[in-house]
Amino acid sequence: MYVYDAFDRTFLQERVAEFRDQVARRLSGELNEEEFKPLRLMNGVYLQLHAYMLRVCIPYGTLNATQLRALARVARRYDRDYGHFTTRQNIQFNWIKLAELPDAMADLAEVGIHGIQTSGNCIRNTTTDAFAGAARDEIEDPRLYAEIIRQWSTLHPEFTYLPRKFKIAISAARHDRAATRVHDVGLRLHRRDGETGFEVMVGGGLGRTPYIGKTIRDFLPKEDLLSYLEAIVRTYNLGGRRDNIYKARIKIQVHELGAEAFAEKVEAEWRQIKDGALKLDQAALDTIADRFLTPDFEALPDDPAELATALANPAFARWHANSVVPHKVGGHAIVTLSLKPVGGPPGDCTADQMDTIADLAERYGYGEVRVAHEQNLVLPHVRQKDLPAVWRALDAIGVATPNVGLVTDIISCPGLDYCSLANTRSIPIAQKLTQRFADDARIADIGRLHVNISGCINACGHHHIGHIGILGVEKKDEEFFQISLGGKGNSKARLGELIGPAIPESEIVDAVERLVDTYLELRASPAETFIAAVERLGIEPFKERAYAPR
Amino acid sequence: MTSPLQRKLKISGPTAITANRLADGVVVWLTSGGAWSMAIAEAAIATTGEEVQRLLTLAHGDENTAVGAYAARVEVTAEGRAAPANLRERIRVNGPTIAPAA
Numbered sequence: 345m346y347v348y349d350a351f352d353r354t355f356l357q358e359r360v361a362e363f364r365d366q367v368a369r370r371l372s373g374e375l376n377e378e379e380f381k382p383l384r385l386m387n388g389v390y391l392q393l394h395a396y397m398l399r400v401c402i403p404y405g406t407l408n409a410t411q412l413r414a415l416a417r418v419a420r421r422y423d424r425d426y427g428h429f430t431t432r433q434n435i436q437f438n439w440i441k442l443a444e445l446p447d448a449m450a451d452l453a454e455v456g457i458h459g460i461q462t463s464g465n466c467i468r469n470t471t472t473d474a475f476a477g478a479a480r481d482e483i484e485d486p487r488l489y490a491e492i493i494r495q496w497s498t499l500h501p502e503f504t505y506l507p508r509k510f511k512i513a514i515s516a517a518r519h520d521r522a523a524t525r526v527h528d529v530g531l532r533l534h535r536r537d538g539e540t541g542f543e544v545m546v547g548g549g550l551g552r553t554p555y556i557g558k559t560i561r562d563f564l565p566k567e568d569l570l571s572y573l574e575a576i577v578r579t580y581n582l583g584g585r586r587d588n589i590y591k592a593r594i595k596i597q598v599h600e601l602g603a604e605a606f607a608e609k610v611e612a613e614w615r616q617i618k619d620g621a622l623k624l625d626q627a628a629l630d631t632i633a634d635r636f637l638t639p640d641f642e643a644l645p646d647d648p649a650e651l652a653t654a655l656a657n658p659a660f661a662r663w664h665a666n667s668v669v670p671h672k673v674g675g676h677a678i679v680t681l682s683l684k685p686v687g688g689p690p691g692d693c694t695a696d697q698m699d700t701i702a703d704l705a706e707r708y709g710y711g712e713v714r715v716a717h718e719q720n721l722v723l724p725h726v727r728q729k730d731l732p733a734v735w736r737a738l739d740a741i742g743v744a745t746p747n748v749g750l751v752t753d754i755i756s757c758p759g760l761d762y763c764s765l766a767n768t769r770s771i772p773i774a775q776k777l778t779q780r781f782a783d784d785a786r787i788a789d790i791g792r793l794h795v796n797i798s799g800c801i802n803a804c805g806h807h808h809i810g811h812i813g814i815l816g817v818e819k820k821d822e823e824f825f826q827i828s829l830g831g832k833g834n835s836k837a838r839l840g841e842l843i844g845p846a847i848p849e850s851e852i853v854d855a856v857e858r859l860v861d862t863y864l865e866l867r868a869s870p871a872e873t874f875i876a877a878v879e880r881l882g883i884e885p886f887k888e889r890a891y892a893p894r
Numbered sequence: 895m896t897s898p899l900q901r902k903l904k905i906s907g908p909t910a911i912t913a914n915r916l917a918d919g920v921v922v923w924l925t926s927g928g929a930w931s932m933a934i935a936e937a938a939i940a941t942t943g944e945e946v947q948r949l950l951t952l953a954h955g956d957e958n959t960a961v962g963a964y965a966a967r968v969e970v971t972a973e974g975r976a977a978p979a980n981l982r983e984r985i986r987v988n989g990p991t992i993a994p995a996a
């Protein structure tokens with residue numbers, strides 16, 4: 345965990361006081377809506393279909409138990425007893441009253457969290473691997489760099505009014521668990537000749553015009569991270585389009601200029617600033633690293649007797665095989681908590697569940713919790729001997745569904761049930777799919793399969809990178825859904841291919857099931873995953889079968 | 895380019911004015927008396943572009959009570975009351991179609 349200093353705490357308190365004053369002035373009519381709207385957005389407050397929504401930033405997805413309890417308290421006091429975890433490792437509260445927002449923010453500020461950088465055309469909060477600091481395949485903990493970027497980008501005066509929002513993701517492991525190739529800037533930490541540095545990708549993104557990011561630098565020394573980012577964002581700020589909101593993201597600039605020409609502009613800018621104030625010397629890195637409290641792990645043997653005994657229970661064994669992965673420290677494990685129960689809205693978590701998870705984190709997990717961009721939670725550091733007890737406790741509150749990475753671990757945006765921009769609903773489709781695929785043995789047999797649903801072209805459900813992507817479109821007031829196949833968000837990211845005309849809402853679940861059945865029939869062996877089968881066979885055989893015989 | 899106001903004036907049937915209440919975002923409907931009601935059944939129903947324009951002007955002048963006012967197509971019930979005409983407005987009136995987390 346990163347520990348905020350007095351500067352951060354004072355800043356947050358002042359920000360809450362400022363927002364309290366702005367809300368009071370809006371409610372009294374002193375500020376009009378046009379004046380107030382940008383102010384509330386800068387604090388993560390949106391107006392959705394039925395209420396104000398507060399989006400709270402969880403920097404690089406890391407929470408401690410106290411912060412999770414504060415989120416539970418906000419859900420209980422000011423909202424309807426639940427929150428919704430998003431694909432950017434944030435949480436949204438859907439029902440907060442304007443007059444109560446300053447109080448909710450004050451409660452959050454007490455534990456160092458806020459809604460800044462979750463909205464507006466600024467550099468948004470940096471996302472990373474939910475397994476950071478715990479993964480075996482990690483080169484370094486990426487959160488150190490995410491925190492450095494946070495400090496540089498928060499209220500950066502030059503970058504507060506960019507042409508459009510700007511999202512950065514970092515991965516520092518062999519497996520990209522942060523979808524870096526579909527961000528405005530993706531950073532991949534890797535080793536070369538004994539040194540570690542970043543591969544820098546720009547211009548990735550989903551939405552109306554999806555692109556996979558282009559590498560503009562294979563290896564950027566760590567000390568140059570901030571100056572290089574500053575050069576990229578400056579190049580974008582000066583040259584990005586402001587005439588058309590749909591063409592304002594950096595991906596359009598990179599596409600229109602070409603990655604090479606864009607890179608040249610960045611390099612030219614960078615040469616001028618690289619040896620300036622933004623250079624990260626080791627002392628600066630050490631100061632920030634020192635503020636991260638790393639758990640004092642006990643070295644323990646792998647596969648303790650308690651675990652071996654518990655594995656005789658098939659339900660525990662299934663969960664263990666699905667939701668638990670090895671930790672970098674012996675005798676420990678990383679546990680993913682599925683927020684995708686059968687029939688539940690993906691990513692929703694009740695106040696009571698949050699409180700219990702906070703207790704479990706304290707008791708069994710060194711007090712740490714992570715938010716995964718797949719809309720699940722993670723206990724990153726659990727002793728293997730405690731896994732049976734953790735499983736029982738998680739199962740009791742409904743967050744131990746053994747479906748992590750499987751067909752029912754659906755990523756879904758809020759859609760028309762909440763979102764004022766939506767064309768169609770998303771959550772009910774996810775709910776029906778989880779009901780159709782409710783059988784644990786069946787989904788385990790189907791294996792790894794990512795289904796992503798967005799309620800409009802803005803693609804908050806990342807449908808372009810779903811192995812099966814579902815996009816809601818509206819036709820004459822009716823909900824229809826387009827299906828794309830073969831997308832993926834990992835280091836070999838690829839956009840899915842549309843399989844044909846949109847399907848009515850009443851038929852979408854059947855269509856997905858037919859795609860899955862086609863895979864089961866055609867896979868070379870159970871070891872061949874859905875995505876591997878689509879890559880081997882192409883989309884044709886799936887396309888033929890997706891549409892119901894009419 | 896057509897201004898949003900002009901676009902809204904091209905009405906395709908009975909229309910009511912709706913917005914979100916400033917204090918809490920609750921969905922509200924403009925009544926014929928110029929007040930805001932949470933009940934769509936109390937909404938003033940306009941059938942001409944001029945009437946919609948008049949109501950919208952009224953609504954926009956009351957931005958300290960309700961914000962983001964726009965004209966929404968409505969259906970008219972047998973009793974002559976407004977009812978939602980599409981899924982979006984049905985959800986705005988009745989709330990999310992899903993139960994929240996258990």
Ligand code: SF4
Binds near residue numbers: 758
């Ligand atoms: S994808 Fe569209 S419907 Fe879904 S949350 Fe984003 S803007 Fe709303």
